[in-house]
Amino acid sequence: MNKSLKKRQPVFIRALAPTLLGLVLIASLFFPLSARAGSPEVKPAYALVNCRIFPVAQPVIEKGTILIRDGLIEAVGPAGKIQIPEDAELIEASGLNAYPGLISAHTNLFLEIKEQAQPATPEDYMAAFSQPAEPKEFPWLQIVEKIKPKKQTVETYHRIGITTVVVAPHEGIFQGQSVVLNLNSDQIHKMVLAQPWALHINFATERGVYPSSPMGTLAFLRQKFYDTQHYSQHLQKYRQSPHFLKRPEYDPFLEALLPFVIDKKPIVFQCNNLEEIKRALKIIKEFKLNAVLTGCNEAWRASQQLKSASIPLLVTLDFRPPASSVYAQQGQAIREKAEKEIYPANTSNLVKEKMNFSLTSFGLNDTDFVKNLRAAIKAGLPTDQALRSLTIEPARTLGLEKQLGSLEPGKIANLILTKGELFDEKTKIVKVMVDGTLFSYEEKGQ
């Protein structure tokens, strides 16, 4: 016994030595970093001078100055009225327009979404369907834990003017809880603005398990809401006095719903067509939920109901007609015509009804977002409304109107500098500032 142990010890140490060495190396690598993080970070002050300012909350300033310090806006005003501090780095911005950074209040950014492989052969088909089906319900999911920010994606979004995003989960009916991020870096802890923001619900169906139909999904949602109410009632009674009262059985699903169903934190309902908008409104009313609707590319068809419900809308610029639409049922030509001519007018129809809404890039990549935004404007969406729908409106819906959505002193320094007016065809975004961090996107030779 002893002998064998003695023999083994050196082997053990030998095996461990490289690991130990590696650990020391890694620690030495990290040491300067952690020392830097420990000391207070000195953020520079900036003065953007001589730019045309679109503050959103106030009228346009033709030639103005914006002071930024510690990641916040210190002052905004016409040139000459604002004194530039000595320590501020001067950024000459004549010929440029300054806007608040745009907010897309529904994205699946930074998430690794795997396309489900469609079974090709009968054998594949059999194999896929003979798998025991598992429901994809995770109301407790914090999407922030799944996010892997990428520098390249951040820059891609900067180039289309977006500085703030909501990242929402995307699977199941009770999909989980979203987070609001500032695209200031690729480090998640620096990016978080609000966590969690909302619980996301989609009128999806499960495959092979309950609920597998739209009516099943509605019954499932209602039952869960009733169960949460009952669970809360039971918990409360038990807390008051556990005497002669059986304790409520711990239910993680309902626990996750309590803050939203009982404490009325926001719930976002994804509405992919007209009927889903109506279904959501009905459920919201029944359970008195604090709700937001997203998707809604058929919102104009329910404008009357939406108006009287006055629930915040996150309207996607995705113009593809939903599968239930008459335009999707009569062949490709009609579907494409509707995508080009009917759905882009969704938002301008809402404006005609004097409705407020936010625009999102949900379901779109960066180039389609820009293309479709221009198409919506061409279909009658006024540019000032478009700007509000991407700044102050989503800021309000997110409960961040004190921090975001306009260029005002005290707010977070999220802004974009453009050559040309924001929504024009040839406009280029040359500088982006997020949380006071400056990113430059000037192309060579400019």
Add this chain to the structure above:
Amino acid sequence: MTRKLKKTGLIISLSFLILFLLSATWLLAGGDLLIKNATILTVTGSVIPNGDVLVINGVIKQIGQNITAPAGTRIIEANGRYLMPGIIDTHTHIALSGTNEGTDAVTPEVTMAEVVNADDTSIFTALSGGVTMVHTMHGSANVIGGTNVVLKLKWGKPSEELIVKEAYPTLKFALGENVKQSNRTLLPGRPQRYPATRMGANALIRTELMRAKDYIATWDRYEQLKKSKNPPANLLPPRKDLRLEALADLLRGKLIARCHAYVAPEMIEFLNLSKEFGFKIGAFEHAWEAYKITNELKAAGVGISVFIDSWAYKMEAAEGIAYNAAYCTKKGILVSINSDSGERIRRLFNEAGKAVKYGLTQDEALKLITINAAKQLGVDRLVGSIEVGKQADLALFSRHPLSAYTRCEMTIIEGDVYFDREALIKERAGASAQKGGLS
């Protein structure tokens, strides 16, 4: 003081009454029409040759000859063509976003009224065959399916305006091969769903209804304790269970069963269940062997909703006979003909025509797709025949609707024209590309 109060109260209540009446007429307001010189198949009365029908606010105001309409009323010249009540389909699955919640054998908590899809083009197909009303149902995958919905096919109107609130609220049941899943390939790794036999289906219904009885008792006990003088401190309401709520509504008589069944024994079993638990049956669906149990059906006052002659498409339909509808009618059972299809729905008049071959008179055959269907859905005081005071749901045919050579020319719901063949052909010739029913 009090008199003054009373007076103001009276004025307020009067003005409310007036407002209510105004809003009510506004809600009811349909179209105005005068249809002239039609051969009117009233269904409940005699045939009127060269008759006129006046429709005001969507309701039939006058039937007769040489009727004059108020100025501005649209006049439709029938030229002797045949006017019949709008056809009613008592069993279909059109205009819905889903059919079966097939993951469980018991799903009465799902409601089809919430998944109406007014954009479904089958609505227009149905209109082209003179159909104005459908009972659109949960599928037959489950022993206890969902609650069904009755719609008027107002193509182009929002889904909520299609729903006929006056109709019976019905709950779908199903028996036999579909719920046993006997025509399915069993997938490796997936267990056979319970029930796999007719005995199983019967036992499952009994179990579920007994659970619903318990559920009612539990709630009653709670309500009583809550109302008592000293309710216990730990009193907690029972859990609200939507599945059992629906079954409790069936037991309370607030829902009526519509049962998909083929063979005679399973229908008898279901009749026995209804007696045992005291719930109502609206009709048996398909009921291919109803001809074997006419006495039992008549005694129970249960009707049938059937195909006319497409039997033997599966084992349990093997003993179906094309005389089923006619024979059961002769025996005094309320019979309707259904389509169960988004295609057959446009030629239900052909299906009714075949009933003449199997022994019914023309009047009796027409009733299968009009007044009988209306009775089964609980809307016969509103639709199903051409009578003064009924809603103007009408279909105009080129020849007698039971003729093999006939064609539906125009379909009208509450005085509004929803299908007009002539206008449509003209429009189609003019338009290069059809946009669909919405602007």
